[in-house]
Amino acid sequence: MALQKITLNVEGMSCGHCTGMVQRTLEEIDGVSNVSVDLDTKKACFETETSSLIDKAIKEVTEAGYKASSA
Numbered sequence: 001m002a003l004q005k006i007t008l009n010v011e012g013m014s015c016g017h018c019t020g021m022v023q024r025t026l027e028e029i030d031g032v033s034n035v036s037v038d039l040d041t042k043k044a045c046f047e048t049e050t051s052s053l054i055d056k057a058i059k060e061v062t063e064a065g066y067k068a069s070s071a
């Protein structure tokens with residue numbers, strides 16, 4: 001499968017602690033790589049070869065206390 005670059009909109013981040021939480025949450029998912037989280041644009045980017053991990057990423061970030069959606 002091809003590597004896909006995924007961008008999520010993440011609402012509710014207000015500081016570096018929040019971006020760190022979202023970053024770690026995404027990095028802990030097997031099959032997710034190259035995570036970056038931007039506070040200003042409220043976006044989280046990562047790479048994966050597995051499309052189903054997009055939904056998992058949204059679920060995990062939401063469970064961490066932020067509101068994630070496909071960008």
Ligand SMILES: [Cu+2]
Pocket residue numbers: 013014015016017018019
């Ligand atoms: Cu914060």
